[in-house]
Amino acid sequence: xxxxxxxxxxxxxxxxxxxxxxxxxxxxxxxxxxxxxxxxxxxxxxxxxxxxxxxxxxxxxxxxxxxxxxxxxxxxxxxxxxxxxxxxxxxxxxxxxxxxxxxxxxxxxxxxxx
Amino acid sequence: xxxxxxxxxxxxxxxxxxxxxxxxxxxxxxxxxxxxxxxxxxxxxxxxxxxxxxxxxxxxxxxxxxxxxxxxxxxxxxxxxxxxxxxxxxxxxxxxxxxxxxxxxxxxxxxxxxxx
Numbered sequence: 001x002x003x004x005x006x007x008x009x010x011x012x013x014x015x016x017x018x019x020x021x022x023x024x025x026x027x028x029x030x031x032x033x034x035x036x037x038x039x040x041x042x043x044x045x046x047x048x049x050x051x052x053x054x055x056x057x058x059x060x061x062x063x064x065x066x067x068x069x070x071x072x073x074x075x076x077x078x079x080x081x082x083x084x085x086x087x088x089x090x091x092x093x094x095x096x097x098x099x100x101x102x103x104x105x106x107x108x109x110x111x112x113x114x
Numbered sequence: 115x116x117x118x119x120x121x122x123x124x125x126x127x128x129x130x131x132x133x134x135x136x137x138x139x140x141x142x143x144x145x146x147x148x149x150x151x152x153x154x155x156x157x158x159x160x161x162x163x164x165x166x167x168x169x170x171x172x173x174x175x176x177x178x179x180x181x182x183x184x185x186x187x188x189x190x191x192x193x194x195x196x197x198x199x200x201x202x203x204x205x206x207x208x209x210x211x212x213x214x215x216x217x218x219x220x221x222x223x224x225x226x227x228x229x230x
Binding site for chain 2: 041042043044045046049090100101102103104105106107
């Protein structure tokens with residue numbers, strides 16, 4: 001079965017600083033990969049996805065992620081963090097096809113300080 | 115577009131009662147709906163997948179008789195927690211999709227269930 005690891009439970013960055021959230025997956029073939037964001041007490045919003053093609057994918061709110069097959073990683077990046085980016089971020093993987101049967105990582109909580 | 119409304123957002127009830135949570139797709143037809151459970155500081159765990167007009171498919175370890183799922187229309191799915199107990203307290207999130215691998219899941223804002 002596929003699994004997703006987010007090694008950082010909690011990250012604090014200063015507003016305006018760059019951000020990288022780590023995500024590693026365990027699966028023999030190339031899975032479908034996602035990043036979601038969850039604000040407190042709310043559901044999830046899709047930031048970006050990788051299905052195939054260009055390994056650097058652009059998402060909403062200025063986020064991007066790079067798929068590295070050799071490292072089984074799909075790290076999320078943003079060059080300049082805004083206070084409104086404070087939230088919980090979930091990496092997710094699907095092997096059954098597309099958006100169905102998604103397995104989520106344990107999440108990384110992002111705190112942004114002035 | 116692709117708005118999913120979940121109701122109620124917060125419910126507190128006594129142990130032994132049953133609680134129904136609604137998940138509605140407001141501006142699209144949701145062929146498939148998913149129900150997740152999220153414990154504090156943990157990830158989302160898929161409980162079940164339901165396709166409109168069919169019985170839900172439950173994940174291993176999820177009690178079918180405890181968590182009743184109905185998906186009778188293309189815009190509404192309900193999750194009923196029967197005879198709820200304190201250990202059922204959690205954050206429940208639904209998502210809806212137009213179906214198929216290429217259709218994204220659109221998430222509701224979740225329901226916080228507290229059983230006293």
